[in-house]
Amino acid sequence: MKQLFLCIALAATTMVHAQSDKYATAMQQNFTLMDSAKTTADFAAVSAAFERIGDAEKTQWLPYYYAGLSLTIPAWADPNVDKDANSEKIKSFCDKADALTGDNADKAEIEAVRNMAATQQMMVDPQSRWQTYGMEAGATLQQGMQLDPNNPRLYYLQGMSLFGTPVQFGGGKDKAKPVFEKALALFKAAQPKPMYPHWGQQQTESMIPQCN
Numbered sequence: 001m002k003q004l005f006l007c008i009a010l011a012a013t014t015m016v017h018a019q020s021d022k023y024a025t026a027m028q029q030n031f032t033l034m035d036s037a038k039t040t041a042d043f044a045a046v047s048a049a050f051e052r053i054g055d056a057e058k059t060q061w062l063p064y065y066y067a068g069l070s071l072t073i074p075a076w077a078d079p080n081v082d083k084d085a086n087s088e089k090i091k092s093f094c095d096k097a098d099a100l101t102g103d104n105a106d107k108a109e110i111e112a113v114r115n116m117a118a119t120q121q122m123m124v125d126p127q128s129r130w131q132t133y134g135m136e137a138g139a140t141l142q143q144g145m146q147l148d149p150n151n152p153r154l155y156y157l158q159g160m161s162l163f164g165t166p167v168q169f170g171g172g173k174d175k176a177k178p179v180f181e182k183a184l185a186l187f188k189a190a191q192p193k194p195m196y197p198h199w200g201q202q203q204t205e206s207m208i209p210q211c212n
Helices: 002-036 040-057 062-077 083-098 104-122 126-147 152-164 173-189 201-207
Strands: none
Touching (some): 126 152
8 A cells, every 4th residue: 555655646746757858848939039039020929828737737826927027028119009909918927927916026026027017018118007007007116015025127127217217207217226226126136936037138238338
């Protein structure tokens, strides 16, 4: 009987490792596709692939996180992207990711993606949308920093917000620079786990000289 339980335990362990290896392989393949994506269609395909991994795994938050993150990238550059529809899809992925983790640091990463979704909606018409999506974007940063005050991506995004806000409204280069510098220090100190978010340092480094 003891040998039977041992065999069952070993079989279960082998199955878990096989599933884990399959998950890691699929994620790495998608990271490669994400790095090489160039067009809106490319990023949509990457997002859909991450979504399929999430649907198959059922307990992993990262696939849904990256499904949402993938959709934020073309929305900055492609004027033909429907920012509202795209952002609502990103937020739905954030909701799915958020439901699968209770870790504050994980949830802070998700808030960073929520911030970009709300910011993209605001940028459709900043003057008329500030009271809705601008406030939403600010709230996501505040929530994220409460969850994890050492997340560098949140400070990078805060710096970008300040950089793009006119001086008369509390923004400008002078306000943005120390925030970017704090983000960079946090990036250099960070030790992300495998497959966890690590984007933003290069963007932060490029913004600091623009604040001089």
